[in-house]
Amino acid sequence: MLAAAWAVAREQGLAQLTLREVAERVGMRAPSLYSHFASKNAIYDAMYAQAWTELLEVGADSYENLPSELREALRMMAHTYFDFAVSDLARNQLMNQRTLPGFEPTPESYAPAVSALRMLSDTLEQHGVRGQEDVDLYVALIGGLVDSQLANDPGGDRWERLVDRAVDMYVDNLGIEDTGDADAITDRRREAP
Amino acid sequence: MLAAAWAVAREQGLAQLTLREVAERVGMRAPSLYSHFASKNAIYDAMYAQAWTELLEVGADSYENLPSELREALRMMAHTYFDFAVSDLARNQLMNQRTLPGFEPTPESYAPAVSALRMLSDTLEQHGVRGQEDVDLYVALIGGLVDSQLANDPGGDRWERLVDRAVDMYVDNLGIEDTGDADAITDRRREAP
DNA sequence: GTCTATACACCGATAGAC
DNA sequence: GTCTATCGGTGTATAGAC
Numbered sequence: 148m149l150a151a152a153w154a155v156a157r158e159q160g161l162a163q164l165t166l167r168e169v170a171e172r173v174g175m176r177a178p179s180l181y182s183h184f185a186s187k188n189a190i191y192d193a194m195y196a197q198a199w200t201e202l203l204e205v206g207a208d209s210y211e212n213l214p215s216e217l218r219e220a221l222r223m224m225a226h227t228y229f230d231f232a233v234s235d236l237a238r239n240q241l242m243n244q245r246t247l248p249g250f251e252p253t254p255e256s257y258a259p260a261v262s263a264l265r266m267l268s269d270t271l272e273q274h275g276v277r278g279q280e281d282v283d284l285y286v287a288l289i290g291g292l293v294d295s296q297l298a299n300d301p302g303g304d305r306w307e308r309l310v311d312r313a314v315d316m317y318v319d320n321l322g323i324e325d326t327g328d329a330d331a332i333t334d335r336r337r338e339a340p
Numbered sequence: 341m342l343a344a345a346w347a348v349a350r351e352q353g354l355a356q357l358t359l360r361e362v363a364e365r366v367g368m369r370a371p372s373l374y375s376h377f378a379s380k381n382a383i384y385d386a387m388y389a390q391a392w393t394e395l396l397e398v399g400a401d402s403y404e405n406l407p408s409e410l411r412e413a414l415r416m417m418a419h420t421y422f423d424f425a426v427s428d429l430a431r432n433q434l435m436n437q438r439t440l441p442g443f444e445p446t447p448e449s450y451a452p453a454v455s456a457l458r459m460l461s462d463t464l465e466q467h468g469v470r471g472q473e474d475v476d477l478y479v480a481l482i483g484g485l486v487d488s489q490l491a492n493d494p495g496g497d498r499w500e501r502l503v504d505r506a507v508d509m510y511v512d513n514l515g516i517e518d519t520g521d522a523d524a525i526t527d528r529r530r531e532a533p
Numbered sequence: 534g535t536c537t538a539t540a541c542a543c544c545g546a547t548a549g550a551c
Numbered sequence: 552g553t554c555t556a557t558c559g560g561t562g563t564a565t566a567g568a569c
Contacts, residue, residue: 159441160355160440160441160442162353162355162356162439163355163441165543165544165545166544166545166546167543167544167545175552175553175554176553176554176555177544177545177546178545178546178547178548178553178554178555178556179552179553179554181545181546181547182552182553183552186545186546187544187545187546236438240437240438240439243487243491244433244437244439244487244490244491245429245433245490245491245494246355246433246437246439247353248352248353248356249353280501280502280505283488283498283499283502284502284505284506284509286488287481287484287485287487287488287499287502287506288480288481288484288506289484290484290487290488291480291481291482291483291484291485291487291488292480292484294436294437294480294483294484294487295476295479295480295483295484297437297438298436298437298438299479301438305476306476306480308473309473309476309477309480312473312477312513313477313480313481315513316477316509316510316512316513317509319509319512319513320505320508320509320512320513358561358562358563359562359563359564360561360562360563368534368535368536369535369536369537370562370563370564371535371536371537371538371563371564371565371566372534372535372536374563374564374565375534375535376534379563379564380562380563380564534569535568535569536567536568536569537566537567537568537569538565538566538567538568539564539565539566540563540564540565540566541562541563541564541565542561542562542563543560543561543562543563544559544560544561544562545558545559545560545561546557546558546559546560547556547557547558548555548556548557548558549554549555549556550553550554550555550556551552551553551554551555
C-alpha cells in the first residue's frame with residue numbers, strides 16, 4: 148500500500164499524490180484507505196519514515212566494513228548515498244526538500260532520520276572527522292551533487308562523475324592526517340573570517 | 341500581477357498556487373487572468389523568466405567590480421548568490437528544483453537562465469577557473485549550501501557560515517595560482533580514478 | 534478587458550450499510 | 552474493513568454579456 152503511494156509519487160509527483168489513485172492501485176476505493184491511515188498527511192508521514200529507514204539499512208550494509216583509510220571510506224559512503232538519493236526524485240524531495248508546504252514528520256517518523264544522520268556522524272567520527280561544521284559541510288557537499296544531478300541532468304552522470312573529486316577536496320580541506328588511524332589530530336583547517 | 345503570484349507561491353507553496361487566489365489579490369476574478377496569461381503554466385513560465393532575470397541583475401551589479409584576487413572574488417560571488425537564493429524558498433524551487441512535475445520553461449523563459457549561467461562561467465573564467473567540471477563543482481557546492489540551509493535551518497545561518505570555508509576549499513582544490521592574474525596556469529587538480 | 538455564469542473534473546474526508 | 556453515497560470544497564478553463 149505504501150508501495151502504491153510511492154509509485155504514484157514517482158509518476159505524478161510527490162505533491163500530486165491522491166488517495167483515489169493510491170486506492171485504485173491496490174484495488175480499493177479511496178475511503179477504505181482511512182482504515183489504514185488517519186489522513187493523507189499520515190501517508191506522507193509513513194513514507195517519510197520508510198524512506199529514512201531504507202537509507203538506514205542501505206547505510207548499515209555499506210558502512211559495516213568501510214576501509215580504514217579516510218579518503219577511501221568517504222568515497223564509498225558518498226557513492227552509496229549519492230546512488231540511493233538520485234535513484235528516486237520524489238523520495239529525495241520528501242526526505243530533503245520542503246516540497247510539501249507545512250509537512251512536518253511526527254517525532255516517531257523523524258526518529259529514523261535522526262538515526263541516519265547519527266550513523267553518518269558516528270562513521271565520520273570513527274575516521275577522524277569531528278565537529279558539527281565538518282559534518283554539515285559534508286552533508287551540503289554531497290547533497291549539492293545529488294540536487295544538481297537530479298535538477299540539471301536527470302538520468303545522466305554529469306555530477307556523479309564529480310563525487311570522488313568532491314570527496315578528495317573535502318578531505319584535503321579537513322587537514323587531518325589520512326593514515327587510517329582513527330586518532331588523527333593535525334588540524335590546519337582554514338578558519339572563515 | 342506576477343507579484344501577486346509570487347506572494348501566493350511564498351505563502352501557500354509553489355505547487356499550491358491557484359488562479360483564484362492570484363486573481364483575488366489583484367482585485368479580479370479568476371477568469372480575467374486569461375486576458376493576460378494563456379494558462380496557469382504560462383504564469384509559472386513568466387515567473388521562471390522573472391526569477392532568473394532578477395538573478396542576472398543582482399549578478400550584474402555585484403560582479404561588475406569583483407576583486408581581482410580569485411579567492412576574494414569567489415567569496416563575494418558565493419555570498420551574493422547564497423543570499424539571493426535563500427531569501428525565497430519558492431523561487432529557488434522554481435529555479436533549481438523539479439518541484440512542479442513536468443514543468444519545462446519555454447525557450448524564451450529559459451534564455452535568462454542560460455545567460456545567468458553564462459555570466460557565472462565567464463566570471464569564473466576571468467579569474468582563471470576554466471573547464472566545465474570546475475564550473476559544475478562550484479554550482480553543486482554553493483547550491484548544496486543553499487539547499488541545506490533552506491531544508492534544515494530555514495531562517496538561520498548554520499550553512500551560511502560555511503560559505504567562506506567552502507569557497508576556500510574549492511579554490512584550494514582548483515590548484516591554480518591565486519595571484520589575481522587572469523592567466524593562471526598551474527593545474528595540479530586531483531584526477532578522479 | 535473584465536465580468537458573471539458555468540462546465541467538468543477532481544480533491545480530502547465523513548456517514549452509515551454490509 | 553470495505554463498500555456506496557455524498558458532502559463541501561477546489562481546481563482550470565470556456566462562453567458570452569457588458
